[in-house]
Amino acid sequence: MVEVPLQVVLNGLTIGAIYGLMAIGLSLIFSVVDIANSAHGGFYLLGAYLAYFFQKIGLGVPLAMLLAVLLVGVIGVVIYRLTIHPIRDLHANVLILTFLLAIVFEQVVRITFGPEYKNLQPLVTGVFEGGGVVMSNQRITAAVLSVILVSLLSLFIKRSKLGKAIRMTTQDIEAAQLLGIDVTLIYLLTFGLGTALTGASAVLAAPLFTLYPAMGWLPFILSFFITISGGLGSVSGALVMGVIFGLTDAFVSYYIAPTWGLIAGFLLTLIILVVRPQGLLGR
Amino acid sequence: MRKRTAAISKVATAVIIIIVIVVAAIAAYLALTSAPTAAPENVKLGLLTPLTGTFARTGKAMQDAAQMAVDEINEAGGVLGRKVVLITRDTAGDPETGLDAALKLILDDKVHVLFGTYVSGVTLAILPKIPQYKVPFLVSVSTATEITTPVLTNYTSYKYVFGTRWNNTQVGLLAVSFVTEVVGAKRVFFMSADAKFPRDLYAIVKPILESKGVTIVGEDFPPRTATDFTTYLQRVKETNPDAVLSTQVGGDGPIFAKQYYESKINAPIYFMGGALGSQTVAKELGAASNYVAFGVAAWKIPITPKTLKFYENFEKRYGYSSTNYEDIRTYDTVYVAVDAIKRANSVAPDKIVEALEKTDYVGACGRYAFDRSHDTRWGPGYLQGSIAQWVNGEGYIVWPSDLKQRAYEWPYK
Numbered sequence: 001m002v003e004v005p006l007q008v009v010l011n012g013l014t015i016g017a018i019y020g021l022m023a024i025g026l027s028l029i030f031s032v033v034d035i036a037n038s039a040h041g042g043f044y045l046l047g048a049y050l051a052y053f054f055q056k057i058g059l060g061v062p063l064a065m066l067l068a069v070l071l072v073g074v075i076g077v078v079i080y081r082l083t084i085h086p087i088r089d090l091h092a093n094v095l096i097l098t099f100l101l102a103i104v105f106e107q108v109v110r111i112t113f114g115p116e117y118k119n120l121q122p123l124v125t126g127v128f129e130g131g132g133v134v135m136s137n138q139r140i141t142a143a144v145l146s147v148i149l150v151s152l153l154s155l156f157i158k159r160s161k162l163g164k165a166i167r168m169t170t171q172d173i174e175a176a177q178l179l180g181i182d183v184t185l186i187y188l189l190t191f192g193l194g195t196a197l198t199g200a201s202a203v204l205a206a207p208l209f210t211l212y213p214a215m216g217w218l219p220f221i222l223s224f225f226i227t228i229s230g231g232l233g234s235v236s237g238a239l240v241m242g243v244i245f246g247l248t249d250a251f252v253s254y255y256i257a258p259t260w261g262l263i264a265g266f267l268l269t270l271i272i273l274v275v276r277p278q279g280l281l282g283r
Numbered sequence: 284m285r286k287r288t289a290a291i292s293k294v295a296t297a298v299i300i301i302i303v304i305v306v307a308a309i310a311a312y313l314a315l316t317s318a319p320t321a322a323p324e325n326v327k328l329g330l331l332t333p334l335t336g337t338f339a340r341t342g343k344a345m346q347d348a349a350q351m352a353v354d355e356i357n358e359a360g361g362v363l364g365r366k367v368v369l370i371t372r373d374t375a376g377d378p379e380t381g382l383d384a385a386l387k388l389i390l391d392d393k394v395h396v397l398f399g400t401y402v403s404g405v406t407l408a409i410l411p412k413i414p415q416y417k418v419p420f421l422v423s424v425s426t427a428t429e430i431t432t433p434v435l436t437n438y439t440s441y442k443y444v445f446g447t448r449w450n451n452t453q454v455g456l457l458a459v460s461f462v463t464e465v466v467g468a469k470r471v472f473f474m475s476a477d478a479k480f481p482r483d484l485y486a487i488v489k490p491i492l493e494s495k496g497v498t499i500v501g502e503d504f505p506p507r508t509a510t511d512f513t514t515y516l517q518r519v520k521e522t523n524p525d526a527v528l529s530t531q532v533g534g535d536g537p538i539f540a541k542q543y544y545e546s547k548i549n550a551p552i553y554f555m556g557g558a559l560g561s562q563t564v565a566k567e568l569g570a571a572s573n574y575v576a577f578g579v580a581a582w583k584i585p586i587t588p589k590t591l592k593f594y595e596n597f598e599k600r601y602g603y604s605s606t607n608y609e610d611i612r613t614y615d616t617v618y619v620a621v622d623a624i625k626r627a628n629s630v631a632p633d634k635i636v637e638a639l640e641k642t643d644y645v646g647a648c649g650r651y652a653f654d655r656s657h658d659t660r661w662g663p664g665y666l667q668g669s670i671a672q673w674v675n676g677e678g679y680i681v682w683p684s685d686l687k688q689r690a691y692e693w694p695y696k
Contacts (some may be wrong), residue, residue, distance in 0.1 A: 007517055008514070008517065011513045011514065011517075015511055015513075108337070114340070114343075114603075115339035115340040115342075115343060116340045116561075116563055116564070116567075116603065117340065117537045117558060117564055117567060118567055119537070119541075119567040119568055119569065119571075127547060127549065129544050133546070134546055134547050136542075136544075136545040146619075163332070174294050208511075208541075208542075209510045209511075209538045209541070210537040210538050210541065210567075210568075212340075213339075214336075214337070218508065218510065248512060249511075250513075253514035253515075254517060254518075258503065258505055258509075258514045258515050258518075259477070259504075259505065259506055261514065276482075
């Protein structure tokens with residue numbers, strides 16, 4: 001039996017959980033608001049840089065991160081209302097508009113903060129060592145919090161009044177309107193929630209890497225693949241697919257070559273879509 | 284009567300037209316042949332640098348340093364009674380974009396000297412055009428050795444190419460000195476971005492290290508877009524090296540340094556080029572940059588009487604630290620070009636080339652003189668690199684002994 005280093009498994013699980021949280025915002029917006037948000041990476045970028053800014057002006061790390069997440073949600077709501085909602089039925093236009101927004105975000109960040117690499121302080125410092133595993137405490141924390149946030153979102157969607165309204169809007173918009181649900185408000189709140197979750201993934205993941213203006217594009221691509229292959233609208237699908245992607249990347253990187261890790265992840269998502277077009281946990 | 288009036292009218296019109304044409308022709312002739320009253324044409328220097336993309340940070344530093352040099356020269360009266368003008372075009376670190384930018388500088392902006400370029404791939408894409416347009420091209424950063432090889436093999440066509448940079452062989456020799464003289468390592472892991480510069484360096488460094496009895500215990504080339512190095516670091520850990528040589532380029536360097544620190548691998552690490560040479564980056568990384576060693580072309584020590592002045596003025600003017608290579612070298616390149624134009628007393632390309640070949644100029648990095656391949660001479664008395672190390676956000680030279688500020692430290696073993 002091949003011995004699998006525990007480090008490899010934990011690497012895959014932790015990064016996978018983070019991928020799941022990264023994707024969930026995109027999935028939520030896709031399924032409820034019915035638009036492809038190409039500015040997803042841009043909101044990720046904003047989340048990271050806002051947290052950086054708040055840290056730099058002296059706010060504590062947890063407060064800086066929380067404020068950044070909330071502010072990204074608010075910015076999401078405003079941008080949706082002013083620019084996307086008026087054209088939301090024109091899908092191609094929305095795709096292009098949000099893509100342009102992502103470019104604008106990148107340039108604004110570049111002009112405001114400069115192209116130099118920045119470092120976001122982690123929520124938890126230090127390194128865990130034990131059982132042959134070495135892992136930064138931030139990575140472990142980010143993974144745990146990702147799972148918690150996705151679980152809370154799932155509970156919210158299933159149990160809360162607003163969550164039920166969101167589900168009704170997704171399933172049958174006309175029926176939702178007949179029941180007196182303000183669909184426009186649902187779209188606004190969902191978009192804000194989706195971008196806030198993206199911001200949350202950024203503030204948790206960014207301390208593991210560095211900040212630079214073009215940092216949003218890879219998360220966007222990863223989130224897109226994970227969202228589609230996990231199943232549009234499936235909260236658990238995004239998390240499960242994120243973990244599968246992360247484990248695939250970790251195993252292939254270790255046993256074959258690191259350069260094949262991400263490629264294997266993408267190939268796997270393509271295979272899932274061919275075998276099950278609605279996605280792993282999609283209906 | 285009416286017919287006669289009409290005829291006279293036609294003749295008058297024709298005469299008026301002829302008079303107007305003649306007067307206009309005389310005026311044009313006088314304008315073209317009269318002594319010039321307009322100011323003499325500016326001396327135009329064309330800078331190619333990546334202002335967008337992965338290398339934007341360094342590209343901006345190059346532009347800032349070049350502009351500072353140009354402003355200083357103009358404050359001192361310019362050259363040949365003319366103002367020096369810097370025109371910068373963005374290469375985006377991409378060969379196709381870089382070539383397009385170079386052609387715009389040559390054909391549209393009509394620069395007298397071309398200089399800069401960061402990515403060797405961009406420089407090599409531009410090189411074949413130089414014989415066609417005969418513009419002096421001073422390469423201030425790109426390190427690929429083959430950039431100046433055509434000067435030796437085809438002098439007539441490529442005499443316009445000069446390297447004020449340090450080349451890969453020189454960069455590699457510094458890394459060898461780190462392994463053999465600074466840490467005395469016998470087992471080395473090579474981990475660098477999958478790009479031309481790192482691979483070229485590896486090809487130079489590997490045989491030299493092996494000839495000195497050092498074993499390369501592993502090699503990996505993660506893609507430049509990699510952000511998660513955990514698997515790569517797992518492989519490094521399993522080979523148990525005495526030292527790790529790295530040439531991350533662009534955004535992956537700081538990320539790799541951070542994750543290397545968290546992996547607790549405990550082997551001394553040395554960066555050949557990349558962002559880890561910047562104090563701004565080192566301070567941002569905090570503890571993760573501690574004790575990281577790297578090669579530098581220049582440092583904030585009095586290598587020449589101009590070195591400290593450069594650092595002081597650059598930081599004061601722009602509010603960030605020098606990269607210790609790309610910007611200071613580009614700064615010196617402006618002065619080398621202007622010095623050659625001054626000695627040539629001309630902006631004619633061949634005269635500039637003749638003057639460049641006789642260059643003996645002391646800049647902020649050291650003394651510039653060109654060898655037969657038009658690369659700068661390397662070694663004591665000329666340009667010579669050093670090895671530095673970050674300690675609590677401050678950098679110190681640890682090699683060679685004549686420039687050493689403190690002993691090399693590696694407290695993690």
